[in-house]
Amino acid sequence: MSNFDDLFKKYKEITGLPDEEILKLIESKKKDLGYLVNDDVALRLVAKENAINLYDSSPEKPSLKIDDLVPGLSNVSLKAKISRIGDLREFKKKDGGLGKVLRVRIADDTGICNLVLWDEKTELISGIYEGCNIAITAAYTKTGLNGLEVHIGQKGKLEVLPEFSNPIKGRIMRVFDPIDFITSDGRRGRVVAFVVKCEKQQKVLVWNPSDQLLSKLKAGAAVEIFGGMTKKDFNGETELHINNENGVRIDLDDVNELHERRVTRLFEIKDEDPDLVVEGIIENDPDLATTQAGKQYCRILLRDQETVIPVVFWNDKAVKIKQSARPGMVLRIDGCSARYGPNGLELSVNRWSKIKLG
Template structure:
């Protein structure tokens, strides 16, 4: 048990009081509770607890352990070691006010748990009062179910957090290493996981400019494999540099990682601020080959428009702007968004490129005829088939960059709709969901239909429906009177 003097020293260390102030607080507490009932030691412990210093938690046998926390636990007091820290994020509440939240993962000898720090509590991470390796004491935390129904602690305005100094405790908190998660068992929104894998494929480091503060970032990725499957593993900033010379066949462990769903739908593993990499591990792994596992889409680099397919990612294109669509707004749940598209043409065809939310600002000065170079796009199947390109977080656009000569591209050769080729499908893959979508199939012609192969169609390039002749004009069931219907060929083949 701590002595009176030790308790006073702890109060002095964690408050702005002077010694005489602490002695007055102790004396006032004895007066309040009764001098015959409470002595100086007990009064000092109460004063310490009222200032967020839980002396009970500093004793190894008495403190709460992570395994003791249940959904019904109230006003949690916990002393544990920080093993992971995430950045502070801002969000907008339903009433329009701005909120802030940060998170950290703490552990003890019985397990790990995530703690969300809300608003003022987030300062502990923002001002780096709390770091990986710190021992912290929290009080007034409440329990909620978080991602994937795991228990999390939340620290709000009624909570407290402080860093515990080495001389305050007479025991060590040893946090067992996180068990390695198998790549074939990855799920979305896992955090603080460890993955060990054989590098099957590597991709070079690339740089990008962050839209939030204009700073430069770096990113590189590998395809990793273990005995259960494959996954893309993405390294950011300093870890991207550390992995720049990685070789295929090398065994790597990434600690304190998280998972998220990639743009093409697969689960990816990402490094974070507190992640660490162990390289050239001398272990034998029975890892699957990429051909046998799930192979994520590869970065594609510079591509001509006629070679685009819906599974491509990290695509670079160059061309001239054919059209600039109007800025559109939309609502998704309670959030509002913005979307604007351009059609870009090169020597081989044209494609729609869509910009989202704050990225639409990149189109403010873009006009028809401009030469553009756009990097780090990803491809998707469009609503009516074909391929569209989309601008993501890392995308960059250069307008009329020096040295890019595209004057030979004649804009009159392009329609107001993109010509990127439709998505290839096998006949067995064609379903009702594909009605009104353009697809491309390859097969053997078995027979021709007997109907007339030509017909007049709507001149709207996004319609193409057959028109009917009424009196002295043609009518489309969707767009009404059509002055100049377009003749088309239709062959029915089996």
């Protein structure tokens, strides 16, 4: 039962009120809310306030849609999908205590809005991940800085609807080095990437991973990934972005030993060879420089028996090589590419390349 006529008929059967009286209740509720809701929503709110269940085929309370919501509603039930989980922020309250607030972006087939959790209610987000479907009860609505917000009340609940979950299950094939960065507002961040083999190979990026998650990322381990959002990288390849690591579940009791990727000898390298693994001896002291665009780079010479080839590192990896590399050290690079530069064939180390100095 979902349309207004069916709901109206059901309300009349339960209450025994005449049509005119029910219409007055609906009009009164619409007036109370500034005529921001339609007849259908007003009738459902009237029924809820009078503890009348119009959905007797299910024990659930009527669930509103995001498009139904207006400021000033109370005891709201809502089903939605989590599209983004923000950062937990702490602040000092007027009484000197420590407060917490967490904003979550939620969506359904009618719209999007923010879900706001305060203090101990922020713990409700534990085990929740982007892309999962949730059920919210005992919430209220108000106008926030960015429009309509849904707040969970003292008796409110937030639960995952597991029947809608469709995780990616596979095995970690490769793990890349984490990348540290600074956001436009000056905050420090980190991202780590790994490749999962399921029906096909999928690159996964986890933003701001904990040290605990980083320690679990091991090639060969079984993994389940819930939620996330897909984006295209610069080469048009699909990446799965995870903004909350609760959506990544790694089983370290189920780890397969994987064959190491083949090391390409330097004399075998040709122009435009992608995703190479190379190993050699560093021939010179690393030289750190900056381009006119402000990007840092570092160039070294790598020797493999009789073959020597220049290797170029960029940004954070350039700094790492400058600080740590010395002539005579063994260097292994997993994930570099070959190209012709101003001085002939050279290797380029990208942001996801894994570097090991020995």
